[in-house]
Amino acid sequence: MAEQILFNFAENILLKLGSSALQQIGLAWGVTKELEKLGNTISTVRNVLLDAQEQQISNRAVKEWLERLNDIVYDVDDLVDEFATDALRREVEIHGSIIREVRYFFTRSNPFKFRYGMGRKIRDVRERLDEVAKDMRDFKFVVRRVDRPIERRVREETYSFPSSKIVGRENDKEAIIQLLMHSTDEENVSIIPIVGLGGLGKTTLAQLVYNDDRVQSQFQETLWVCVSNDFDLRKVIEKIVKSVGDTGSDNLKIEQLQSRLRQILGNKKIFLVLDDVWNEDLVKWRNFKDLLMVGGKGSKIIVTTRSEKVAEIMGTDPSYVLKGLSNDDSLSVLLKWAFKQGDEEKHQDLVNIGREIVKKCGGVPLAARTLGALLFSKIDVHYWLQVRDNEIWELVQKDYDILPVLKLSYDQMSFYLKHCFAHLSLIEKDGVFSKHVIIYLWMALGFIESSNQNEELEDIGESYFNELVRRSFIEVAEEEEEFKMHDLVHDLAQFVAASECLTIKSTTKSIPERVRHVNFDSSLHEEFPRPLLEVPSSIGDIKHLRLFGLVRNRGAKTLPESFGRLVNLQYVDLRGTYLNEWPKTFVNLRFLGLSTRLTSLPEKVIGRLTSLRTLIICNSYELTSLTEAMGKITRLRTLAVANCPKLVSFPS
Structure with a gap:
């Protein structure tokens, strides 16, 4: 995956270096020639990456060369973004054009020292890049020129998505419905496992059964919960409780949750689907099964799983073994x-x-x-x-x-689609997501660039998203405007993302040094995850970190001091995490999602976010006004506010 991400970075860096804004900065700072040399080397390296992709499979030296190149290209991209952000910030402060602003800056400080410092940074990273580029000769890579597309937007006007009609499962559907309609006197609750290989359509079949009018009318309560790989008793119970509209379970202790579950299931004829079950721990399942067995007589539970052992542990009825299509x-x-x-x-x-x-x-x-x-x-x-x-x-x-x-x-995807798809691995497995949130993610991380100033990046991002839907890598969910990924497709995204992306779970021991994008499993909500604070790799040691997501971690009040070293963050999502303060180094952000218990946003922090394009504020019940410093965020394109009932004052 490294070479494909590198290829995309090389393309985007060349677009940035060719922008009129950066050319003006280079002219004003006297570093035009250094930037040109940097661009030439990037272009040369880019042309051999496709061949390097094939050679690294059987050549360990090529793989190591790609890893070294990967680190340096990130440095180049960070440097280009630093220049652009710094120039924009100074432009906002001086209220003039980029050229006038830079000249004004020169008159207030030592122009030679400033120019020398900027030139030295570019020269240092270019020399490192040149050293790695020289090693290409040892591998005798074949140059494969790939013309940079003038327009990356995918053409969609000739395509309409296939109908949602399910093929070849009508007999399976009828067989399972008959099992649900049949009652015995042996147990109040019957558990029917549906077992089959990944991709056979177990979830689709369960949905067909679940949505059938006969099933809906047969039971007093119908519930659907996706369990997925990591079985966490609290998390599963919370999902069941929330599925009946009870949203006040986040702060309940496990004993209180269990009591609430018994109230929901007790003496009612319920139909519950536990989708995508993996856990084979007999003790955990027996404890959970005891909670489920309080349902009223005639209650039914369907468990979909790839594991015959899970079916044996959970099932009270014989498994329904799903076969392949004809x-x-x-x-x-x-x-x-x-x-x-x-x-x-x-x-x-x-x-x-x-x-x-x-x-x-x-x-x-x-x-x-x-x-x-x-x-x-x-x-x-x-x-x-x-x-x-x-x-x-x-x-x-x-x-x-x-x-x-x-x-x-x-x-067979274009390289820019591969990059976008790989970072869908950060989405929680079996979770649903919004198209717009994904597009904001891609934009913030620089995956969407265009040389056409009249073309909106959001439109390009939407065409990318729709192309992934067309390719069947993204599916339309049950709810309107929501999408999902098949768990096997999610596995593929994790595979191709390699060491670039990491979702931290309760079992995570450390963070790899080369990781660039870190997200947190939603089950981590009681305390700050220990891997962020411990050696060998604490979060602050990963200087290239671009994305940090800590959604719904209610136990975190402040971020560790090491976060002050994360100067290259571009996407930070802290929604549902009520921090008392944010690092002042979050200056290069393009996306920020937050919740706060403050009455106003911190002026000094917000005023420095001159590159911010998307700001989402939610569940901030004490927030009454936004800071006037938001006027400095000249690139802000999207401001979304939800569940902020006291917010009445917006900056002019």
Whole structure:
């Protein structure tokens, strides 16, 4: 993944170096030639990255070279952003153009010293980059020129998303509904496991059953909870409690939560779906199962899982083992995604190849759907044959794993889409998310750049997002305007993100030095996570950290002092985390999400955020006014305020 992220960074750095604003800064500071040399070296390195990607698989030295290059390119990007942010801040303070502002600055200080300092920084990083670039000769990389696209926006006007009709699961649906309608006198609550390989559609099948009118009318309460990999008893109980509209459970102790759960389930005929269950700890499940068994007579629980052991531990009824789709149904799925409705009749030769492709999919609808999206608009017979004959099928047949199939589709993406997709690994697994929040994330981290000043970055980001939906890497969720990812697609995102992204959980012992983006699992809400405070790698030692998310950590009142060293942060999300103060070094932020118990935002902190594009404030019940310093945030494009009932004063 390193070389793909590097390629994207190289592209974005070249765009920044070519911007008129940075060229003006270079002219004013007398560093134009140094910036040109830097750009030339970046361009040279960029042209060999695609070949380096292939060589690193079998050549450890190439892999190490890419890691060294990765660190330096981050330094280059940080330096370019530092210049741009500093210039913008001075422009705001002086209320003039960039050139007038810089000249004004020279008259108030030692111009030679200032110019020398700026030039020295550029020269130092360029010399380091040149040293690494020289090593390219030892590897004899093949230069592969990739023309930088004038416009990265994906064209979508000719595509409409396939219908949401589910193929090949009607018989399975009816069989499970019959199990739900059948009652026995042996136990009040029956637990029916649905077991099957990843990607077979266990969740989709459970949703079909859950939404059926017969099921909804059969039970007094219907509940849906996604459990996922990390089984945390408190977290699961909270999800069940919140699913019935009880939002006051965040501060309850575990005993109080258990009591509330018994009240919800007790003496009611309930239908509960526990989706995507992994935990095989017998003791944990017995404790949880005891809580569930208080439901009224005729209550039913469906557990979807890939694990036969989970089914054995949890089930009171025999497991429903989900089989793969037939070849005909698999072909229907592939064709639905590969062609507009009716167009497959014009390409019978491709349909015949598709028939051979789906035989290798093992009846897994996710594999057929993803390959169909990959083949969309491709009418070249040779392209379809390459997919049919690709070596990844040997891996699938050996390991019964569709991850290589998803990787095949990922490999066909444009480099800028790969970068955006990889950072979806920071989303909580099985969680839902908003399109706009993801676009803000990409914008803040510099993944969306354009040489066209008349084109809105938000529009480009939306085209990226919609392309990932078209490719079946993002799915539309049940709720309007919300989206989700299949857990196997999330696994792929984590795989390709490698050491760039990290979600900290209760089991995390340390933070790798090369990590660039850190998020926190939502279950960490009682205290500040210890990995941030301990060696070998505390958070403050990661000088390149770009993203920090600590959403819903109610126990954190202040950030560790080491956060003062994180001068390159671009995206910080502290919503639901009520800090009393923020580091003054958060100056390069493009996105800030926060909650506060203060009556006004801190003026000295907000006034320095001149590069901020998105500010989201929520659940700040004492906030009455925003600081006048917000007038200095000249690049602010989005201000979103939610659950701030006392906020009546906005800066003019």
